[in-house]
Amino acid sequence: MADPNNAPIPTVVADRVDIVYRVNGTGAGRGSATAALNRILRRKKTEQASGVRKVHAVKAVSFTAYRGEAIGLIGTNGSGKSTLLKAVAGLLPVEHGRIYTDGQPSLLGVNAALMNDLTGERNVYLGGLAMGMSREQVRERYQEIVDFSGINEKGDFITLPMRTYSSGMAARLRFSIAAAKDHDVLMIDEALATGDRSFQKRSEARIRELRKSAGTVFLVSHNNKSIRDTCDRVLWLERGELRMDGGTEEVLKEYEKFTGGGGKAP
Amino acid sequence: MKAADVSQVLHTPPPAPDPVPAPAAPPDDAAALAARYGLTVSGARPSLPAYVRQLWARRHFITAFATAKLTAQYSQAKLGQVWQVATPLLNAAVYYFIFGELMGTSRGVPDYIPFLVTGVFVWTFTQSSIMAGTRAISGSLGLVRALHFPRAALPVSYALQQLQQLLFSMAALFVILLCVGVPVSVSWLLVVPALALQFVFNAGVAMIMARMGARTPDIAQLMPFVLRTWMYVSGVMWSIDKVLTAHQDMPHIVLIALECNPAAVYIDLMRFALIDTFHASQLPHHVWPLAVGWALLAGVGGFIYFWKAEETYGRG
Numbered sequence: 001m002a003d004p005n006n007a008p009i010p011t012v013v014a015d016r017v018d019i020v021y022r023v024n025g026t027g028a029g030r031g032s033a034t035a036a037l038n039r040i041l042r043r044k045k046t047e048q049a050s051g052v053r054k055v056h057a058v059k060a061v062s063f064t065a066y067r068g069e070a071i072g073l074i075g076t077n078g079s080g081k082s083t084l085l086k087a088v089a090g091l092l093p094v095e096h097g098r099i100y101t102d103g104q105p106s107l108l109g110v111n112a113a114l115m116n117d118l119t120g121e122r123n124v125y126l127g128g129l130a131m132g133m134s135r136e137q138v139r140e141r142y143q144e145i146v147d148f149s150g151i152n153e154k155g156d157f158i159t160l161p162m163r164t165y166s167s168g169m170a171a172r173l174r175f176s177i178a179a180a181k182d183h184d185v186l187m188i189d190e191a192l193a194t195g196d197r198s199f200q201k202r203s204e205a206r207i208r209e210l211r212k213s214a215g216t217v218f219l220v221s222h223n224n225k226s227i228r229d230t231c232d233r234v235l236w237l238e239r240g241e242l243r244m245d246g247g248t249e250e251v252l253k254e255y256e257k258f259t260g261g262g263g264k265a266p
Numbered sequence: 267m268k269a270a271d272v273s274q275v276l277h278t279p280p281p282a283p284d285p286v287p288a289p290a291a292p293p294d295d296a297a298a299l300a301a302r303y304g305l306t307v308s309g310a311r312p313s314l315p316a317y318v319r320q321l322w323a324r325r326h327f328i329t330a331f332a333t334a335k336l337t338a339q340y341s342q343a344k345l346g347q348v349w350q351v352a353t354p355l356l357n358a359a360v361y362y363f364i365f366g367e368l369m370g371t372s373r374g375v376p377d378y379i380p381f382l383v384t385g386v387f388v389w390t391f392t393q394s395s396i397m398a399g400t401r402a403i404s405g406s407l408g409l410v411r412a413l414h415f416p417r418a419a420l421p422v423s424y425a426l427q428q429l430q431q432l433l434f435s436m437a438a439l440f441v442i443l444l445c446v447g448v449p450v451s452v453s454w455l456l457v458v459p460a461l462a463l464q465f466v467f468n469a470g471v472a473m474i475m476a477r478m479g480a481r482t483p484d485i486a487q488l489m490p491f492v493l494r495t496w497m498y499v500s501g502v503m504w505s506i507d508k509v510l511t512a513h514q515d516m517p518h519i520v521l522i523a524l525e526c527n528p529a530a531v532y533i534d535l536m537r538f539a540l541i542d543t544f545h546a547s548q549l550p551h552h553v554w555p556l557a558v559g560w561a562l563l564a565g566v567g568g569f570i571y572f573w574k575a576e577e578t579y580g581r582g
Contacts, residue, residue, distance in 0.1 A: 009303060010299060010300070010303050010305065011305075012305075013296050013299055013300045013305060014296075015296035015297065015300075016296075062296065064296075064299065086411065087308070087309075088308060089308070089309075089414065090308035090309030090310075090414065091309070091410075091411050091412070091414070091580060092309075092411075092580075093309060093577070093578075094309075098296065098297070098300075098307055099307065099308040099309075100296070100297075100299075100300030100305035100306065100307060100308070101305055101306065101307075101308045102303065102304070102305050104414055105308065106413070106414060107412055107413070113331075113409055113412070113413060115334055115335070115338045116338075117337075117338035117341040117342065118334055118337065118338055118341070122334060122337075125330060126327075126330050126331065126334050129324075129326050129327040129330050129331075130327055130331075130409075130413055130415065131413065132323075132324070132327075132414070132415065134326070135326050161341065
């Protein structure tokens with residue numbers, strides 16, 4: 001945790017956050033047209049009985065993140081890590097509780113804005129603009145992004161459509177675009193798992209750089225090594241609950257005991 | 267959401283939203299801390315002026331997204347961007363064959379080919395803007411859930427893509443006009459305000475449909491039928507004016523509805539601008555106020571309607 005003497009500046013405050021998904025069409029008589037019609041007609045009154053199922057993905061999670069911290073989020077599959085990050089980014093609503101943030105946290109990921117039929121070059125521009133950079137900023141950073149991705153190391157690939165890229169190359173370009181912007185609060189969802197070893201090294205270095213230049217970094221990963229390399233604090237989520245919050249070594253030791261000792265992770 | 271999330275913490279229907287177990291941290295603490303450092307609540311809807319500013323700040327994204335979508339559309343085809351012009355021309359050819367030759371709607375309409383082609387192109391602009399708008403949010407959930415931007419950028423961008431598409435069609439239309447011997451005239455300049463008004467109208471309706479489509483994706487299945495009905499009553503391939511003079515006995519309300527129909531208004535304005543044999547007398551009464559009124563109503567109304575649900579897009 002942060003040292004009170006240095007008067008750490010909080011960047012994200014999560015106050016007893018609950019996140020609930022509602023899933024349509026899972027109730028009795030699923031699939032049948034009359035059941036569906038029934039659901040539509042009576043949606044307001046009987047949400048419970050009409051086949052809307054609730055998934056309580058995150059339960060009463062509270063934490064405060066401070067400027068300069070790199071926080072790892074760990075937990076077995078489906079423990080609510082990605083969901084929590086999306087809520088911090090303001091992309092998912094919270095059911096109860098509040099999330100306060102400094103500025104606009106951004107989820108590292110521009111994949112959705114990119115188009116496979118366009119060249120890498122145009123995707124750099126599109127992705128940059130989608131993240132809220134100005135045209136001038138994108139132009140300034142363009143060369144930097146391309147060099148960082150290493151796409152052009154094996155020939156002039158940046159002027160080819162992205163559908164011709166290997167999955168590793170595409171992932172590298174995506175990370176490079178997303179990491180080009182300085183974020184106040186940056187959240188990375190297992191982005192480091194992609195690319196070859198040399199690219200992983202570069203991206204770890206870039207994350208450390210981003211950490212210095214601005215605020216707080218959140219990293220979701222199943223790779224304990226990359227958590228150890230980049231993070232100094234770890235939140236452990238299990239079944240939507242915050243199980244541990246503390247120094248990297250301390251939490252990872254417990255987590256490894258849990259996943260190793262209690263049989264394979266569910 | 268990920269399927270993995272479901273597997274672990276399923277709540278089967280019965281249990282009512284259980285009261286949150288009060289955790290250790292005192293409640294006011296977090297809020298006070300947040301207030302002291304000027305943190306704001308994540309994911310709250312901005313005020314209307316702030317929203318307009320944000321949207322304006324993203325104007326380059328809107329245009330880049332529209333152009334990218336347009337370019338990506340035919341990038342796999344061998345003929346590539348030629349299809350931008352070829353598709354509307356083929357469309358017009360089909361309508362000409364069916365309505366002009368087989369059904370004889372062309373009787374009594376001078377310059378039927380430009381009349382029909384203008385109608386088809388202008389109508390297609392409105393139709394595809396609305397169709398794209400309906401899917402603007404529900405079809406871009408990945409984008410909405412990954413990045414932060416004013417969501418109105420999406421329907422506006424889709425409408426803009428259709429406008430760019432229409433500009434290609436207009437180039438083809440000008441060639442057709444010259445080929446069939448319609449003289450070049452100053453009134454062609456009226457195309458610009460007519461298109462601007464129609465774009466505002468389309469973007470507005472696209473935003474309304476985007477909000478409805480985001481809430482109920484089923485609307486996208488219904489829209490083709492609504493739009494086809496709308497097309498047939500909008501005088502795309504027949505002359506409203508001619509039918510009205512032939513059927514004087516029609517109820518007044520039907521007359522008014524036919525004449526005030528925004529699609530018909532924009533189509534007839536374009537015909538009036540481009541075709542010399544389409545006279546002002548064939549236009550509905552008060553056509554410019556109608557065109558401006560529809561644009562303002564749909565544009566402003568649609569924008570506010572869309573903004574009201576800004577924080578809900580991408581949920582569920």
